[in-house]
Amino acid sequence: MVEPIWYTLILSTLTLTLTLSTATPPLNPAVNHFQQYLRINTAHPDPDYTTAVSFLNNLATSIPNLQTRTLHLTTPNKPLLLVTLPGSNPSLPSVLLNSHLDSVPAEPSKWSHPPFSALKTPDGKIYARGAQDDKSIAIQYLEAIRNIFQQDPGFTPVRTLHICYVPDEEIGGFDGMDKFAESNQFKEMNVGFFLDEGQASTNNEYRVFYADRSPWDLVIKATGKPGHGSRMYDNSAMENLMKSVEVVSKFRENQFDLVKAGVLPNSEVISANPVYLKAGIDSGDGKFVMNVQPSEAEAGYNIRLPPTADPDLLKKRIADEWAPATRNMSYHIVEKGPLRDYKGRPLITATNDSNPWWTVFKNAVEACGGKLSKPEILASTTDARYMRVRGIPSLGFSPMKNTPILLHEHNEFLKDAVFLEGIKVYESIIKAFSSFEGATP
Ligand SMILES: *[C@@H]1O[C@H](CO)[C@@H](O)[C@H](O)[C@H]1NC(C)=O
Numbered sequence: 001m002v003e004p005i006w007y008t009l010i011l012s013t014l015t016l017t018l019t020l021s022t023a024t025p026p027l028n029p030a031v032n033h034f035q036q037y038l039r040i041n042t043a044h045p046d047p048d049y050t051t052a053v054s055f056l057n058n059l060a061t062s063i064p065n066l067q068t069r070t071l072h073l074t075t076p077n078k079p080l081l082l083v084t085l086p087g088s089n090p091s092l093p094s095v096l097l098n099s100h101l102d103s104v105p106a107e108p109s110k111w112s113h114p115p116f117s118a119l120k121t122p123d124g125k126i127y128a129r130g131a132q133d134d135k136s137i138a139i140q141y142l143e144a145i146r147n148i149f150q151q152d153p154g155f156t157p158v159r160t161l162h163i164c165y166v167p168d169e170e171i172g173g174f175d176g177m178d179k180f181a182e183s184n185q186f187k188e189m190n191v192g193f194f195l196d197e198g199q200a201s202t203n204n205e206y207r208v209f210y211a212d213r214s215p216w217d218l219v220i221k222a223t224g225k226p227g228h229g230s231r232m233y234d235n236s237a238m239e240n241l242m243k244s245v246e247v248v249s250k251f252r253e254n255q256f257d258l259v260k261a262g263v264l265p266n267s268e269v270i271s272a273n274p275v276y277l278k279a280g281i282d283s284g285d286g287k288f289v290m291n292v293q294p295s296e297a298e299a300g301y302n303i304r305l306p307p308t309a310d311p312d313l314l315k316k317r318i319a320d321e322w323a324p325a326t327r328n329m330s331y332h333i334v335e336k337g338p339l340r341d342y343k344g345r346p347l348i349t350a351t352n353d354s355n356p357w358w359t360v361f362k363n364a365v366e367a368c369g370g371k372l373s374k375p376e377i378l379a380s381t382t383d384a385r386y387m388r389v390r391g392i393p394s395l396g397f398s399p400m401k402n403t404p405i406l407l408h409e410h411n412e413f414l415k416d417a418v419f420l421e422g423i424k425v426y427e428s429i430i431k432a433f434s435s436f437e438g439a440t441p
Pocket residue numbers: 224225235236240326327328
């Protein structure tokens with residue numbers, strides 16, 4: 001239907017008047033890009049990487065001087081986007097900023113706003129899965145570079161800077177950062193420093209992480225003579241397993257006591273948390289046979305080792321105390337990540353003046369008015385381990401202060417003002433890194 005022109009005119013005037021009279025501030029383009037990205041569902045088990053990469057590619061190419069490449073290192077539905085800001089001196093090792101494309105799943109019924117709506121409340125909270133982990137940094141990197149060129153169109157980076165957007169971090173990075181780090185494209189980039197995601201801080205200081213804990217999956221298994229449920233005898237599988245469960249619990253308690261007493265942070269002790277128990281004979285109706293003591297029993301543990309822990313000592317403890325062969329026990333450890341780099345050094349990035357990258361990073365954060373809290377070990381694991389194992393200094397950092405830590409939780413959100421302040425921090429960091437000409441090994 002064609003509307004009479006006067007009707008359209010009145011309607012537009014009315015809309016304009018309404019827009020002007022309401023108190024809503026003008027839409028910030030960077031915040032808008034953040035919300036748009038959050039609306040792309042890249043949660044497992046079925047992350048839409050293709051749409052995410054296409055969105056980020058369009059965003060990057062709208063910014064002066066950025067070049068993009070999409071790599072397919074595994075299957076076509078797992079693309080990796082590489083964005084490059086070329087430096088004038090390509091012989092200098094480059095800086096790589098990382099953001100993973102995927103998120104953990106969200107249970108919509110447990111959220112106050114739909115997890116892929118990126119709804120913004122009047123006080124500026126943007127609710128979405130990935131708002132903190134880690135879609136904020138994905139957009140902040142790009143908007144920071146856009147701002148740098150807007151303020152100074154003649155800005156000339158000396159050192160090349162790359163941003164990679166990788167799939168599958170939340171499920172171990174095996175088809176993501178692991179494959180990328182092994183690729184020729186990565187070798188050619190000659191990466192000298194890696195900046196990865198961090199976590200929110202509840203106070204006024206930004207957190208920074210210089211190491212991850214390394215995960216082990218441990219299964220301990222007991223065998224023993226089966227017997228009638230009524231019999232009292234020594235060394236049944238159940239008895240042998242239970243003895244071990246007690247020993248591990250005691251160890252866990254001692255480590256946890258150090259945390260509770262404030263001696264060590266959570267991330268600097270060895271955690272050994274029970275995750276499953278398996279025993280009993282299936283009676284076929286979803287229950288268990290109650291009159292037989294089984295001949296096998298096992299328990300599974302999720303173990304996290306800080307880089308300061310001695311893995312050989314822990315292995316000896318497992319062999320001698322947690323699953324001793326003398327009690328007919330066996331064990332199996334799956335080391336899910338490295339503990340030492342290719343030169344046998346602990347996977348730690350120095351946060352003192354011995355590491356020139358640290359100094360550049362710290363000064364850049366402070367130059368824009370930011371404050372860093374004492375560097376920490378991350379209690380969990382990130383893609384940074386694939387860099388540290390190659391001897392590449394790596395820091396974990398997501399500029400979110402005065403923000404509750406909501407990664408992987410219901411109602412994950414980030415405030416627009418915090419998001420925008422983070423862009424300023426990256427402007428300072430990116431300018432500092434791309435102008436840094438210091439000699440680096
Ligand atoms: C270990 O298993 C053997 C063979 O079943 C059994 O004879 C022995 O008593 C068991 N020892 C312990 C400590 O469970």
